[in-house]
Amino acid sequence: MLTGAFTALITPFNNNEIDEKSLVKLINWQIDEGINGLVPVGTTGETPTLSHDEHAKVVEICIKTTAGRVPVIAGAGSNSTAEAVEMVEFAQKAGADGVLCVAPYYNKPNQEGLFQHFSAIAKATDLPVILYNIPSRSIVDISIDTMARLQNTHENIAGVKDATSDIGRVSLQRAQLGKGFIQFSADDMSAVGFNAHGGHGAISVVSNIAPKLFTAMMDASLNGNFDEALRIQDKLAPLMSALFIEPNPAGTKYVAQKLGLCQADLRLPMVPLTDTTKKIIDAAMEHAGIA
DSSP: OOEEEEEOOOOEEETTEEEEHHHHHHHHHHHHTOSSSOOOOOTTTTGGGSHHHHHHHHHHHHHHHHHSSSSEEEEEOSSHHHHHHHHHHHHHHHHHSSSEEEEOSSOOOHHOOOHHHHHHHHHHHOEEEEEEEEEEEEEEOOOOOHHHHHHHHHHEEEEEOOOSTTTTHHHHHEEEEEEEEEEEESSSGGHHHHTTTTTEEEEGGGGGTTTHHHHHHHHHHHHHHHHHHHHHHHHHHHHHHHHTSSSSTTTHHHHHHTSSSSSOOOTTTTTOOOOOHHHHHHHHHHHHHOO
């Protein structure tokens, strides 16, 4: 089962081009630090600014560099069903271990549209499909009934990355979908509580720059050691908060540059951090012990 701490990987840039050397360095460092899995080309990877060729390149680099050491769940979402199917087919051909597919954004399908969209994706691959439910960005919410219908229709509808900010929903989803349906938190700050409700881990932003700590926190919470999980949470909480003062992944890339992992370069419409935010992040890094 896909469980534990998965990193929603940033995409390093240098002079507005993908920095392949830094991407390889980041992936190897993540694995050396004990991360349980990697998720390239998601929101944190600035996917909306990547061309299709760049998207494919990042997935290929991640799978090749990882070389089976940890699972790779490739981002493969689109608000066009045909485009999402193409991305999923590519991910399977490239050797991914699963795909993460976001609810179609902007065009606002109803629940039947969501069912048909994810059904087309599930039919196109043998890989586990992780639904990405993020109403704050996609506007639409994949209902629990629709998830259950998908699960009952397609064996490879394997789980959800839940960004609803409703921890109670974890219990409701577990009751209807079963313990085997993978539930990943999409929110670092509430991931411990998410796991207490029966979650299976998190697809994390902060683990880009604190993979060892975040993985230890997920391990502790999944093993019922909440005293230890909260001890680590207290170390990471200021940093998890500070990274989102300005739009992600500006803060994460700022820290990654300070750690020597890659440049802090972003693509428009993302812009560099203000000096005020940098100072807050610096203090949070020191608090976490990663300065």
